[in-house]
Structures are given as C-alpha cells and as structure tokens.
Amino acid sequence: MSAETWIIVGATSGMAIPFTRLLAGRGAALVLAGRRMEDLSAMATDLTERGAVSATPVMFDARDPGTFDAILAAAKAAEGTLNAAVFVGSMPEQSAIDADPALVDGTIADSLTGPARLLTLLAPQFEDRGTGTIIGIGSVAGDRGRIGNYVYGAAKAGFATYLSGLRNRLGRSGVHVLTVKPGPVRTPMTQGMKMPFMAEADATAEDILKAADRKKNVLYTKRIWWPIMSVIRAIPEPIFKKMSV
Amino acid sequence: MDGAIETYSGWGRAHFATGPVAHPRTVREVDPGKPAFGNRRSYGDAPLNHGRAATDMTALDRIVAFDPVSGLLTVEAGATLGDLLRIYAPRGWKPAVVPGTGFATVGGAIGMDVHGKNYRDGAFGDHVTAITLLTPAGEREITPNSGAIWKATVGGLGQTGVITRATLQLAPCPGTAMLVTERRARDWKEHLEMLGSDAPYIVGWIDATATGAALGRGIVEEGQIVRGITPKAKAARTIPIDAPHMALNPAVVQAFNAAYYARVPKAGRSSVRTLETFFFPLDKIHDWNRLYGKRGFHQFQCVVPLDQADVLKQMLEKIAAAGVASPLAVLKRLGPGNGNFMSFPMEGWTLAVDMPNRPQVKPLARELERMTFEAGGRIYLAKDALAKGSSIRAMYPHHADWLDEVTKADPDGLYATDMVRRLELRS
Numbered sequence A: 001m002s003a004e005t006w007i008i009v010g011a012t013s014g015m016a017i018p019f020t021r022l023l024a025g026r027g028a029a030l031v032l033a034g035r036r037m038e039d040l041s042a043m044a045t046d047l048t049e050r051g052a053v054s055a056t057p058v059m060f061d062a063r064d065p066g067t068f069d070a071i072l073a074a075a076k077a078a079e080g081t082l083n084a085a086v087f088v089g090s091m092p093e094q095s096a097i098d099a100d101p102a103l104v105d106g107t108i109a110d111s112l113t114g115p116a117r118l119l120t121l122l123a124p125q126f127e128d129r130g131t132g133t134i135i136g137i138g139s140v141a142g143d144r145g146r147i148g149n150y151v152y153g154a155a156k157a158g159f160a161t162y163l164s165g166l167r168n169r170l171g172r173s174g175v176h177v178l179t180v181k182p183g184p185v186r187t188p189m190t191q192g193m194k195m196p197f198m199a200e201a202d203a204t205a206e207d208i209l210k211a212a213d214r215k216k217n218v219l220y221t222k223r224i225w226w227p228i229m230s231v232i233r234a235i236p237e238p239i240f241k242k243m244s245v
Numbered sequence B: 001m002d003g004a005i006e007t008y009s010g011w012g013r014a015h016f017a018t019g020p021v022a023h024p025r026t027v028r029e030v031d032p033g034k035p036a037f038g039n040r041r042s043y044g045d046a047p048l049n050h051g052r053a054a055t056d057m058t059a060l061d062r063i064v065a066f067d068p069v070s071g072l073l074t075v076e077a078g079a080t081l082g083d084l085l086r087i088y089a090p091r092g093w094k095p096a097v098v099p100g101t102g103f104a105t106v107g108g109a110i111g112m113d114v115h116g117k118n119y120r121d122g123a124f125g126d127h128v129t130a131i132t133l134l135t136p137a138g139e140r141e142i143t144p145n146s147g148a149i150w151k152a153t154v155g156g157l158g159q160t161g162v163i164t165r166a167t168l169q170l171a172p173c174p175g176t177a178m179l180v181t182e183r184r185a186r187d188w189k190e191h192l193e194m195l196g197s198d199a200p201y202i203v204g205w206i207d208a209t210a211t212g213a214a215l216g217r218g219i220v221e222e223g224q225i226v227r228g229i230t231p232k233a234k235a236a237r238t239i240p241i242d243a244p245h246m247a248l249n250p251a252v253v254q255a256f257n258a259a260y261y262a263r264v265p266k267a268g269r270s271s272v273r274t275l276e277t278f279f280f281p282l283d284k285i286h287d288w289n290r291l292y293g294k295r296g297f298h299q300f301q302c303v304v305p306l307d308q309a310d311v312l313k314q315m316l317e318k319i320a321a322a323g324v325a326s327p328l329a330v331l332k333r334l335g336p337g338n339g340n341f342m343s344f345p346m347e348g349w350t351l352a353v354d355m356p357n358r359p360q361v362k363p364l365a366r367e368l369e370r371m372t373f374e375a376g377g378r379i380y381l382a383k384d385a386l387a388k389g390s391s392i393r394a395m396y397p398h399h400a401d402w403l404d405e406v407t408k409a410d411p412d413g414l415y416a417t418d419m420v421r422r423l424e425l426r427s
C-alpha cells in the first residue's frame, strides 16, 4: 500500500515522464492516463522498476469524455492520498489554425474543455477525501494573447482561470490546486523550435513537484518568467497590439 | 517538428556538427538509416555527423525487464548508467562496469566498450548478454555467440546498426556507499606500485604539471563498496557560461593541482562517499566542459603494455614541457582485452590527460600518438579528435576484421560518422 496515488493525465507528455519518475522514486502509486496504450504499458514497466508501488495504464482521450469513466474509477480505488496532475495539451502552429479554423475546437478541447470536464467530474471525490493536490499545467502563453499562438494561449488562459476557481472551491475542503505556468521547455511540443530561456523537462518536473509539496498556488518555471510576464502583462494594449513578442 | 537542424558537439566542444537530428521516443519512431548517438560524452567527433542526419537516442531510456534473481536487465539503449546505478544499487545490483560519467548511455557504452575503475572485471561489453540491432533490413538480436557481428558491434562505434536495446548482466552490489582511501603517491614509481593494489576499484589522479623528481606524483584512490548508512548526496551545480580563456591558465592549474595533492594528508585518509560521487566525480558540476572556454578542449588517452610504463612518464614530461595547462590527469590499470575488434582495453597502463584546444596541442598530440604507436599501445577513440587514420588503423590489429563485418552489416555506409570519415576507418 502506498501513501500517495497520482493520476497523471497526458502521461506520455515530455514533461510528465520525468515527473512520473520523481514520483516513482518516492514510491507512489501511479495511474497513467493517455491515448498511446502500448507506450503507456512500456512506461508502466519502467516506472515500477524505478520504484513505483504500482503503475496502471488507462485509456484517455481529452476529446472523448466517454473515456473519463475509467479515470474516475481508478480514482475511487486509489490508496492513500489521491492526487492528480494534468499535462494534456496540444499546440498546433497558429498559421495552421488560421488556415483551418476547425483546429480551434481541438486545441481548446485538449487544453481546456477536456481537462476542465475531467477535473469537474473528479472534484467531488477530492472533496469527499478532504485532502490531496491537483496540478494543472497552464502556460505563460495564457498570460497575454500574442500573434504567434493566441488560440493555444486562449485555451491556457481559460484553463488558468478554471484552476483558480477550482482552487477557490476545493481549498474549502482541504484540497490544494497548483497552477503551473511553464516557459518554453524542451519536449516534443517544442522540438526544433528556438526559444529563449528554454528549460529542461527534468528541471521543470522537479520544480513542479517541489511547488506541489509546498502547496504553492501558482508556479512560473523557470522563475525568470514571473518578472518577464509581469512586465508583459503590464504593457498597455495600444502599445502591445503593435508588438510582436 | 522533430528532425530539425541542430548544431551539436562532443564533450570536448572543439568539433561541432550541424544537421537534422531526430529524437525518437519509441523504437517504432527510430529511422534505421542514420547513425545514432547517446549523451555525446565522447570528447571528439565519434557522435557527430556533420551535414547529414543523426538520431539522438536519449529519450529511449526505459527499463524493459529485470529479473531480480539472475540480475539480468533489459533496457532501451538511451538509459544512462548513472540512472541504472541509482535504481539498482539499493536493490543489490549495479552495472558491472561504469565509466567516469554516469551520463554515458548503454548504447554509447557498447559503442565504445567502455572501461571502469575495476580493471579485473573487464570492459562493459563483457557483461552484455544481448543487443538488439536495427538496420533497414529489420531488427535482429545478437549475442556473444553471434560471432563476428558481435565483435564488430561491441566497441564498434555504432557502425553495424542502431542499438535499440540491450540486456546487461548486472553485478551484485553489496551496499550503497563507497569506502574510499586516498593516499599520496610521491612520484612515478610509487604511483605505479600503488595502482597494483588489490582494491576492487582503483584510480590514480596525476598532477600533470609536476616535473623533475615530483613527476608522476598524485593521489591514488581505492574504493570498496560497503553496506551501511548512505552519505547525503550533494545538489548539482551548473557552469552557466563559457569561461574566459583565463580560467584554466597554467598558473591557476598548477595552484589547483598543488592544492588537490596537499588536501590529502601525508598519512592518507579514508572517507565514505555515495557510489555516484566515487564513480562519477565530476557529474555534479553540470557542463563543466565549459570551463575550457569557447574553443573547447581535447583529451588524450592511450594505453600501453605493462612493460612500457616509462613511455607514459616521458609523455607526461612532454606535456608538462609544452605548458598546456592540464588539470588532473588519470592513470589506471587495464586488464586483458576481450577480442572485440575495435575495443580499446588491452592489458596495460592507461593515461588520460585533458588539454585546452590551443595551437600547440596539435603537434604535441602527434608526438604522443607516435609514442603510443611505438610502444605497441593504442589511442582511445572515445576521446580522440586529432589522431591520424593511418596510425589508428595500425594500432587496432583487428581493424580489417571489423571493416569486413561492418561492410556486410552496412553496405551503404549509412552509419559513417565524422570520426569514421576523418580516420578513414571504412575506406
């Protein structure tokens, strides 16, 4: 029996993999939710060798709420403190979305409506247990709409607002909610892109777990993004609309 | 998108390559038509493919299966030896041979048939029981009984195919701490004598700036794995930028080396360290290679037969005289070779010395190369960036056998790298 169970939503994400390894190292039980089942089961074997008490793959598609029941069932069965971390998200090129506006729906579903619906379904279980942590991965891209990726940014802004409300609700029953706003991180999502202050996924995962343990509300990682985004948020719209940052 | 153009280097940062690099996350995603590299802890151009495509294997680092009874472990090729040591030591097992950095991957450790501080246990390849090779013809598993293809793959610089998985026979690991005894070796003769001790793990740090009677002085470290309390691990530090050229100038290095020597009391001392601090002493300082500044550095490493130890002494004299500030140099014993065609280890003494990338290093390296050859020794390709192809081919007596087998396995030369081209290993 493990002291903590973590449901990892979007477990194959480049950021989630090192995060799950940290949890495995401290003997957590893991539920790995994602859509690549073959890879999830390879990951489960790996994580068990790395110290996880158990690692269970569960099929999950953010765009298909029919798949959410399996996660709810896994949560119900969880031993020890129940926790959840939501890494799912997708970032198509803004130019691709401009060419095919139907992509807006999927982008919002992967980063906002899918995760929000799942967490809303899970919330009562957390309330009943009266303990645990929920981590949601937003993005600095959600802090301001920029020409380069404002649909993704809009989804992340919505998710951050959702998480803030969820924190407000669940805080009353002793459940903590952490919003993470990473800057660029070297993962498959950013493969081949050149971006400033690129972080390594290992370091990001360590930051996230530390912030969760300390019950931080909002984490900017790397830390430099907090002052940068404070400045960017403060730029008046008449000026900002002419900038390309 | 994956496969974007990247500029990358080996650990020495004296040679760079620019070309498309793929980062597969599953074996299905691996394109078998181009050379693979691990964490590029080789110093020179072995893991580079300038102007062409390459595959970074480091995301393929999962543990596939482990049998706690036999200690047989199957992993993907990008798994690092440091991770495996951390994961399995508390369970009583460890990789039988590890190099001086835990960032080396299983694929890279096979590609170079790396050696450790426990020369009696042979090389890394002696503890591998199966390798999965991927080529355009498909996947195949080879074992030590597979004959020439095995001998061409272990130590074979990745030229027989992409290694996707391997099975390792782990060695029993009686504890998670290392009892380390450090003693001063006052000169060359004493240093060699001390390295002959029967400690399971042993390595000599030489002050390569010492001359005259003090030449060869240094610290000999003996290690033995012990059970008991685990010492606390220190947090990692990072060298964030390229150091200015000044950082490792001769005066600084001389002072550093003198202090390193003096820090161990005359009578010697013992301490308990984590296994990682003993095996991978520099890994906690991330990117320490940047201390050498923008121009990067080289490492010269050779092995000479036991009775040729004096040649290494002459090499140290030449290095000290050239004033190429090299911080600590490493002296170790190596056990008998394992017959793999391009494997480095052979019975003898091995010397490794870092040198900043300066104009005077090239002629010095040529001289050291000649001395190695004349002594019947060889240069380690994991470190090399300067040698001549003709000398290397002559130093490795089974090069022709390797070439035969590699030509069969890869007739189209898909896996040739910058090193293979520079040293004309496949022509």
Ligand SMILES: Cc1cc2nc3c(=O)[nH]c(=O)nc-3n(C[C@H](O)[C@H](O)[C@H](O)COP(=O)(O)OP(=O)(O)OC[C@H]3O[C@@H](n4cnc5c(N)ncnc54)[C@H](O)[C@@H]3O)c2cc1C
Residues within 6 Å of the ligand: B011, B035, B036, B037, B038, B039, B040, B041, B042, B043, B046, B047, B057, B077, B078, B098, B099, B100, B101, B103, B104, B105, B106, B107, B108, B109, B110, B111, B112, B113, B114, B115, B116, B157, B158, B159, B161, B162, B163, B164, B282, B382, B383, B417
């Ligand atoms: C600080 C330090 C200390 C060191 N100490 C030692 C030591 O004590 N003993 C020792 O022997 N070495 C030592 N080395 C060298 C190091 O162990 C080797 O260079 C090793 O090969 C590095 O592993 P890598 O994964 O980084 O391989 P890379 O450098 O990335 O690749 C090495 C070779 O293997 C091939 N290769 C890598 N992965 C694959 C794959 N999956 N399929 C096919 N081919 C592949 C590459 O093409 C290349 O030819 C040290 C290096 C450093 C930086």
Ligand SMILES: NC(=O)c1ccc[n+]([C@@H]2O[C@H](COP(=O)([O-])OP(=O)(O)OC[C@H]3O[C@@H](n4cnc5c(N)ncnc54)[C@H](OP(=O)(O)O)[C@@H]3O)[C@@H](O)[C@H]2O)c1
Residues within 6 Å of the ligand: A010, A011, A012, A013, A014, A015, A016, A034, A035, A036, A060, A061, A062, A063, A086, A087, A088, A089, A090, A091, A110, A111, A137, A138, A139, A140, A181, A182, A183, A184, A185, A186, A187, A188, A189, A190
């Ligand atoms: N990398 C960055 O620079 C960066 C910066 C800020 C925020 N973020 C956020 O960090 C989180 C993790 O991303 P990452 O960088 O690790 O990228 P990633 O490796 O591409 O991870 C994205 C994950 O989302 C999953 N996913 C996407 N759509 C899905 C769907 N419909 N159903 C189920 N799973 C779906 C992917 O699954 P598959 O493996 O099946 O494709 C993958 O596991 C994301 O929310 C991302 O927006 C990333």
